[in-house]
Amino acid sequence: MPPSILARIRKNHALEHATLHMLEQGPLPGPVAAHSDWNGITFYGRVDRDVLCRALTRALSALQAGESHLALHSRCGSTIAVPVLSGLIIGLLLHHMSHTTRKESASALTLAGVLSPLLCAEPLALGAQKQLLTDPHVGSAELLTLRTLSFGRITLHRAAIGYR
Numbered sequence: 001m002p003p004s005i006l007a008r009i010r011k012n013h014a015l016e017h018a019t020l021h022m023l024e025q026g027p028l029p030g031p032v033a034a035h036s037d038w039n040g041i042t043f044y045g046r047v048d049r050d051v052l053c054r055a056l057t058r059a060l061s062a063l064q065a066g067e068s069h070l071a072l073h074s075r076c077g078s079t080i081a082v083p084v085l086s087g088l089i090i091g092l093l094l095h096h097m098s099h100t101t102r103k104e105s106a107s108a109l110t111l112a113g114v115l116s117p118l119l120c121a122e123p124l125a126l127g128a129q130k131q132l133l134t135d136p137h138v139g140s141a142e143l144l145t146l147r148t149l150s151f152g153r154i155t156l157h158r159a160a161i162g163y164r
């Protein structure tokens with residue numbers, strides 16, 4: 001039975017990160033970004049199609065061989081989103097809980113709550129990637145197609161990933 005939509009997003013996100021690790025092992029002509037969905041991965045940037053195809057294939061083999069550490073990446077968007085959201089939630093909770101304290105103390109406490117997740121942004125984001133956002137167990141995943149599209153100076157590559 002093929003994985004659910006949510007499971008495919010997490011698996012494709014792991015494959016996206018592993019592919020970026022593979023690409024970063026060689027010279028790149030410029031920055032490469034990517035995002036994953038339930039049908040595959042879209043890569044943005046001027047990376048050669050054959051280089052990307054080899055990186056995807058190597059990443060898939062590595063994950064299938066159990067190299068689960070490749071599913072985590074320090075430049076993931078979660079490195080910004082997770083600490084900011086955590087700070088907002090902690091700040092709101094502390095603000096609501098601080099009715100009985102003096103106004104200055106409450107403001108300082110709320111500010112400390114908002115800023116504290118930013119101090120440990122990377123470990124917090126990597127933890128969220130490991131527990132929620134990626135799944136390195138890609139199982140039967142396979143690269144179905146890799147199409148390159150250019151819109152003027154913008155190039156993107158769409159990798160369709162299939163699961164049996």
Ligand SMILES: [Zn+2]
Nearest residue numbers: 013076077078
């Ligand atoms: Zn990511």
